Amino acid sequence: MLSIPEIASQIVNKALSETNDDSSRTVFVAGSKSVGKSTLLHSFLEKNEAPRETLVLEYSFGRKSVNKQSIDKSICHVWEYGGKLDVLKNTLTSVPVRGKYYCCVMVDLSKIKNIWNILETCIGAVKETYDGTGIEPELIIIGGKYDVFKNYDNEIKKIICTTMRSVSLATNSHLIFYSSKEPQLVKRARDMFYNIGFGAGFHAKEKNTNFAKPLVIPKGSDSWESIGVPQSSMDMIKARHLSRIAPEAEVTGDVTTARPKLTHPEPVLDALASAKYDELRSMESFDFSIGDYLKALD
Template identity: 30%
Template sequence: MPRPSDSLWDIAIAEVQKKENAGNEEDPEAAVHSERSVFFIGNKNGGKTSIILRCLDRDEVSKPTLALEYTFGRRAKGHSTPKDIAHFWELGGGTSLLDLIRIPITSDSLRTFSLVLVLDLSKPDELWPTMENLLQKTRNHVNRVVADVGKANSKLANQIKQNMWQSMPKDHPDRELIDPFPIPLLIIGSKYDIFQDLESEKRKVICKTLRFVSHFYGASLMFTSKSESLKTVTRSYINHLAFGLDRSKSVVVDHNKPLLVPAGSDSLSQIGSPPASSSDLRQFSGSTPMELWKNVYMRYFPPQNARDRKDLKDPAKDPQYAESEVDAMRAQKDQELEQYKRNADKSWKSMVLESHTR
């Protein structure tokens, strides 16, 4: 029975769980299964939906994600055991719908929650702003959720904080120099087939920058494209987050090849300094290594002024969500609004006229 405080997403997840448990009521052991959540964020049209469909073996044509979408996947552990469930969330609109991040990340889901940031490598000028805004907003929200958990259960909150360091070996030389993301993070650079046509120097800058950011946050990093081999590797990483399956342990850091850097396998000494001369580095302002890398990256790829929100289409006018009765009422309300604007404009003009004649 849904609670009054339940959102649409809470009800949808409850329905999935209800269907999964419907046939297992007579077998107590069959009710034992794991559930994990994977949240996809990133550039608009960056390939998030395609990655999810590929991992779920769904041969469908991907459609643009307008807001926040949910789907799920199941995987059996064996012939007689229950199926594990993975909840897949996807945020559309690039950085224009950041407030929706709070919907899937809750105190109930946090312990089994992972984040996948998909960055469009064919748009290097959008890469840093997208990455910075999404990760910052998500991290702030996760920290608030952990703080709320700590008020009720300090032991659980401490456990969540300790889990942040699981991807980093205890003897790693950079443990004191990094700041792990509060939940497991995978950064995927999409459209590598287009990216590889960039100039070698630009590819090197992008690769080194993403390696630094991923290492600093204790995240895994990989590039993908339409190549079947890269699709397979991408799927293994997503299945690792969604179902706990083994993932590829290969390491590729050559900027002339698609990167594949598991969390904890890189180091600041291997990455090196930001791609700038010593004199240039002294001129850049920045109180932290992250700010320094940002300033160097921005010199190579200045961000455009256009914002995602300007390009976001109105969902109410999208034909895939057509509802005749709702659309008719919406049209009527739009007409009433326009009439109100015209009347208000006339009233304002008459007031101004009167003030001038006095």
Template identity: 30%
Template sequence: MSSQKKNIWDIAIQLSKSESQFDGLNGKSSLVVIGSKRGGKTSHIYRFIDKTDVPKPTIALEYMFCRKHINNETNKVICNIWELGGGVMFTNLIEFAINSEMLEKTSLLLAIDLSIPEEMIITTETLLNSIREHISNIIDKNLENILKDKAINRIGINHQDINQINYFPIPLVIIGTKFDVFQNLDPEKKKLIVRYLRIVCHSIGAQLIFVSTKSEALMTRIRPVLNALAFETTIDSLHFQSDYTKPIVIPFGSDSFQKIGYESIDAVKRMFTEIFPQMITQVVIPDDPAKDINFKERDIDLIRAQKDNELEDYRRQSLVKHNH
């Protein structure tokens, strides 16, 4: 699998030259990655596309794409990958990542930081509600019916809760990141976090899985899940695991309100917020990102330095003229 990372400005430049020259935007599918700030989104994407660079913080919206052989075909299938940074700060940028033309081939990955339950509800609800609203504004009735049928098929037409699920419009997987930190929490708190995430996922027809970049086994297990989202491949070995002492795995259609023990998401949220009052951490954007060591780009930095020197020379010359 090969990959290339571009930001939104790179894409604009490429498109201005020739849209046909840029294979990525003509991809067969799209994967949109959203979630908690510093929740490990970029690390999981890099691992998925076999990129070995040290992940940089994602301030707004980043674009990558990857290619993959499907069923030993000669041609490779392309998947667009969009990553929304900043937690809930840049939800207005979702429109660049999700459009009506690609909607039927678009999937969503929501990364929730298990180590900060105090932001869990706000992050989850704000992001999912924003995307649901955006999709409702761009979808037509025919496509809406097609996506609903696909959602029902993911859950199973004969599922006992089939009429109680408010299906999310596109395939959605929620990953609980930093399971290594989650393991050290109080058992009762772990139970509550798992219960909340399970009922959220089941009530909208999503899949839930806990991961950690500190565990090679968990990183290996998440790969086929991402492959299924990006390339519509099948998963052979993903078994239901709801024990809060172990990494959670809830495949599509494998949970139920009866298994969870609560049918009211509002009741679970009330219990959750009593233990974890919700807050939101502000994203601090550097005054001049060009001087931030996390965003070094050699060629661009050289040009920027040259322009800064030219500007400084101009200022000095102007000052000399003014004094004379």
């Protein structure tokens, strides 16, 4: 039995059969919960409706004419993941890739104790999924909620920016800070998505490595000397970071399985979704892919 992401992929693949890789881009976004992924993507895709919570995986796309005289259009396929990060790898394997591929890891800068876990889990899932496959996604690390982070103590900001820059350099990733509440940063992030979706790729008019301001660092433009730390592996960066910022304590004990939150505008749809959820839970033949889906919902 196919999982919901696999069914979605089949539908999208059918629609994509009329396009080619030369005129396509694929963007996948994952990361911290409630950091503003949907808000940023809605801004990029010029959607007017208010974003709602992304439970597991959502697909959208944008089109742009190649030139004024041509009816040919380039298309950017956008995937947003909102499920549990420990099953992110299983979702990545179901996403069809068309053209240049960008994986964006969005980190909540306001929750400093969770930053390392988000970076390590998401980047690790991308590397594990695509190493040796011939698919080479370009990584972009986005630090969200900068409006909160900028008011933190300077020493904390310096530690976090050192970690973010180190991870970006070690993984050959782009790095950009963002806030939905600061128009300049909204425009910068929207322009970045436009460039990766329809332009020549990640582009920054102004580079910034000063921790007192929002970071903007294209891959290949930073150095260990500039960061002020010795050349480091991910394990070395992790040890240095966790020695200064202790991770959030894990919650232990019994975990009660919860149904998905009500997200539909009509109550009847919520009732149907709840019934289907219970049906999947009670199936005698419990498919592993369904288990992954329900795990991501919880």
